[in-house]
Amino acid sequence: MEDLTERVAFVTGAASGIGFAMASCFAKEGARVVLADIEVGALRHAEQELRSAGADVVGVQCDVSSRDSVAAAARNAVEMFGKIHILCNNAGVAPAGPLDESTPEDWQWCLGVNLMGVVHGIQLIVPGIKAHGEGGHVVNTASVIGLVAPPEIGIYAATKYAVVGISETLHAELAPFGIGVSVLCPSFVNTRLHEGYRNRPAALGREPDEPNAIMAAQLASGSDPQVIGERVVRGIKRGDLYILPHSDFKMGFKGRANAILEAFDE
Numbered sequence: 001m002e003d004l005t006e007r008v009a010f011v012t013g014a015a016s017g018i019g020f021a022m023a024s025c026f027a028k029e030g031a032r033v034v035l036a037d038i039e040v041g042a043l044r045h046a047e048q049e050l051r052s053a054g055a056d057v058v059g060v061q062c063d064v065s066s067r068d069s070v071a072a073a074a075r076n077a078v079e080m081f082g083k084i085h086i087l088c089n090n091a092g093v094a095p096a097g098p099l100d101e102s103t104p105e106d107w108q109w110c111l112g113v114n115l116m117g118v119v120h121g122i123q124l125i126v127p128g129i130k131a132h133g134e135g136g137h138v139v140n141t142a143s144v145i146g147l148v149a150p151p152e153i154g155i156y157a158a159t160k161y162a163v164v165g166i167s168e169t170l171h172a173e174l175a176p177f178g179i180g181v182s183v184l185c186p187s188f189v190n191t192r193l194h195e196g197y198r199n200r201p202a203a204l205g206r207e208p209d210e211p212n213a214i215m216a217a218q219l220a221s222g223s224d225p226q227v228i229g230e231r232v233v234r235g236i237k238r239g240d241l242y243i244l245p246h247s248d249f250k251m252g253f254k255g256r257a258n259a260i261l262e263a264f265d266e
């Protein structure tokens with residue numbers, strides 16, 4: 001998709017961080033944007049900020065872990081803008097800690113948002129993109145943690161590896177329909193990801209004993225989300241499958257790939 005003008009983008013997790021930056025970059029390209037997020041206050045703020053910059057945007061509250069909620073948000077989006085061309089399955093959370101200390105609720109929360117959120121977007125929005133026949137693009141936000149899996153981030157890695165695999169499959173499945181697919185795998189980006197517990201449902205509740213200072217420092221040292229939004233626009237225009245804005249995990253990935261290649265020959 002070379003021109004985003006008048007295209008309609010549906011971005012989950014759009015009230016903050018990378019999602020907000022993608023929405024703002026799409027709007028600068030002349031797209032109309034549906035901001036879908038679970039956090040109502042932040043959503044209203046994001047909507048106002050983009051509107052005051054002249055963007056044609058609308059905010060819809062949406063919990064991506066709920067199929068019904070995504071279905072309702074998608075219906076709202078189509079009622080307001082007619083159709084959707086660009087789907088960004090971006091909402092995500094990042095529980096950290098050793099796997100043997102993780103709880104069933106940690107898994108339910110992270111799989112619900114990071115994995116089922118992507119699945120719901122694909123199942124409920126992609127058929128409409130196919131049906132209107134004007135082409136489109138799906139961007140799934142994974143992470144470099146979908147390519148290499150360091151310690152203490154195992155649940156997150158499970159979901160992000162899954163999102164990379166789903167994206168590779170979807171890329172092949174949607175190519176005949178003129179619909180591109182990208183998987184976004186950033187390293188550290190300066191967002192509120194380390195404060196993700198703010199949106200954890202009470203029923204799955206377990207606040208960390210103290211804020212994750214290591215993750216907070218890593219994110220604070222990371223890229224401006226706006227830079228990632230611009231890379232995503234470029235990736236959509238070029239039809240890139242992999243959008244890898246950072247190279248700091250490149251050697252780690254190479255080590256993993258080499259170890260796997262060697263294991264094939266043993």
Ligand SMILES: NC(=O)c1ccc[n+]([C@@H]2O[C@H](COP(=O)([O-])OP(=O)(O)OC[C@H]3O[C@@H](n4cnc5c(N)ncnc54)[C@H](O)[C@@H]3O)[C@@H](O)[C@H]2O)c1
Pocket residue numbers: 012013014015016017018019036037038039042062063064065090091092093094113141142143144185186187188189190191192193194195196199219222
């Ligand atoms: N920040 C990084 O360093 C980094 C690196 C790689 C990948 N990512 C990925 O980028 C994506 C965006 O995260 P971010 O860094 O911008 O964090 P963020 O916390 O700033 O933004 C995440 C957004 O998702 C929303 N959200 C959370 N649960 C939701 C739900 N159930 N339904 C709908 N919305 C929900 C939040 O309200 C928030 O607006 C995530 O998928 C994350 O895993 C982030």
